[in-house]
Structures are given as structure tokens and as C-alpha cells.
Amino acid sequence: MKKIDAPPIDLVEQIANESLNKTVKTIERELRGGSTYVYRVQLEDSTFYLRILPEEDWSFGVEVQVHSLLREKGALVPEVIYFDPHHRISGMSFMIVGEIPGRNVINCGSKDIYDSILIQAGKQIAVINQVRVDGFGFVKRGREEYGVPLQGQNPSLHDYLYEFLEEDLVLLSENGFYQGDILQIKSIFDTGTTLMGRYESCLVHGDFDDDHIFCHNGTFTGIIDFGEIQGSSPLYDLGHFKLHDGQYNQGFRSLAMGYNEVIELSYDDHTEIDLWALWIGVRRLARKYKYNRRNSKGNWGRYHDHLLKTVKIETELLGNKL
DSSP states (O other), X not given: OOBOOOOOHXXXXXXXXXXXXXXXXXXXXXXXOSSSEEEEEEOSSOEEEEEEOOBTTBOTXXXXXXXXXXXXXXXXXXXXXXXXXXXXXXXXXXXXXXXXXXXXXXXXXXXXXXXXXXXXXXXXXXXXXXXXXXXXXXXXXBGGGTTSOOBEEESSHHHHHHSSHHHHHHHHHTTTOOHHHHHHHHHHHHHHHHHHTSSOOEEEOSSOSGGGEEEETTEEEEEOOOTTOEEEOTTHHHHHHHHHTTSSOOOHHHHHHHHHHHSOOOHHHHHHHHHHHHHHHHHHHHHHHHHHHHTTOOOOHHHHHHHHHHHHHHHHHHHHHO
8 A cells, every 4th residue: 555755744734724723823743653644733722633644545434433433332532523534635534633631651650540540441442342343454444444334354363363474483583583482383373263263353452552541640531543443352452452561560450450340351361362462472573573674774672672572471371371
């Protein structure tokens, strides 16, 4: 899919002025967004976020639909203020959403405050995971998908799980993983696929970690950034969080407690969460190795080190469980 470069800031300001029918006081690019171009739009008395899809022929229509469905279910997600499937000037789809108060939970205060916020976030992710998706993988975002049931890009769980697994394991073997490690990971998924396929496909956030959980004055205020939505097992988001847990704080136990208050988690569910943590970790590591090889980079960084450590822990854990 061809990507269009980010539009100049003066054009973004024009789009914001026209869409909100108000004069923008300040506008600045937010660099944290990976899948979209994100701009913080400050008016005299309120703040909005303008998100632009870089892909040609893609639309925010499906994401607008998701925000609406989730808010109807009581989930604390941003309100969509304006949506355009194909702007006449930029040629790209954009949406404007209201601000979720506060900031991410990483520096929220004491451990007790952090844990209480994670419990609330766990309850919310359980609600988000109750939306059904037809198929697995990233939710289709073409303009023709707007207003129809959510659809994943892969028809079956097997296609989803194994689409890149062989290639990913080759990349791991070229970057410090022993052959015994690779064979063990293969064996884990050969055995664990049945567990991972127990539930129907549902909506998952897709990039759920501390960075997307917001709080204000010690109180949970919502979940942001649905740019990576997928159809998957309802335990995918818990697996994603567990993979990333510990980079700043340790919160998985509290998150799972909150989830368990809405949907009870069994022993098999916790094993499946570990399977998703491993699967996502293998994907993330392989993509990093592929990117570094293509760009002749050898400095892995803190995120790589965390992924490497957690993938090895999950491999050992699951090797003993399955």
C-alpha cells in the first residue's frame, strides 16, 4: 500500500480550522503515532487531536465505527468530533477526536495508584474485547468497509498465526537464537495453537500497553489510539501488555484482576496469554531485525533488550507448561 508523506503544517491547520469551524490557537505534530500522522490542536478553551491516514485509498471510517461501538458499550475512548473519508486537498482520510484528560499512566504516582488505574483499564479492555470481528489480523480499512461488520485480513486463525512465523524464526536464528530455541518455539506453537483458537475472533486494541492508558489526578480516564485494531482472541491484548510489562512498572497482575472482574480468567486463559505474549514478541523482534538489516543498523536499544529478555522468559515458561 502506497503511503503519502505527512502534509505541511499550514495545510493541517487549514483542515483543522475548516473542520472545527473555529480558529486554531496552536497546532503541533505528535511523534508518538506510528500508524498515523497525529497533530495536537489547541483552541482557546479545548484540545483536540487530528489524525491523518498516510495510506492511499484507506479510510478512518472503520475506526470511527469502532469508537462509536465502544462508547455505546460504556468504554472510555475518545469521542470522534469530525471525520472525512477523503479530503479534497490532502487526498487522505482524517479524523478529529476529543482529548482524553490527563496523560499516560507511566508516571502516575505511587504503586497503589498505578495498580488501581490498571484494574480499571483491565475492566475496560474486557469490554472492548466483546465486539465481534469476522476473521483475524488487522481490521480492513478500505472505504468500502465503512458501515459493514468489522473484517480481519485473514480468514482463519491458522493463516494469521503462521503467515510470517517461519520467516520470523529464520530472522531470530540469524540474530543470536540457538537452533534449540527455534525448535522449542515451533513446538510451543504446534502444541498451543489449539488453546489460541478456543474463542471467536473479537476486536483487540492491538498495541495495548502503559502508553495508551490515561489517567488524571490518580484516576483512570480512558484508553487512546486505536490505530492498530485487529481481529484476534480476546486474550491478545493481555498478552501484548504482558510482553511489554516491566519496561516502566509492573502492572500485569492488576490488569488481569480488573479483566477477571468482567470475564473470569481460567488457568488455560493464563497459558494462552503467555502464548500471545510469545507470539507477539517473536513478531516484534523479527520486524526489528529485518528493519535493522535493511538499514544497516546494529544498535538494538532498550526496547529490543526488553523484548529479547521477555521472549526467552516466555519460551522457558511455556516449555514447562505445555
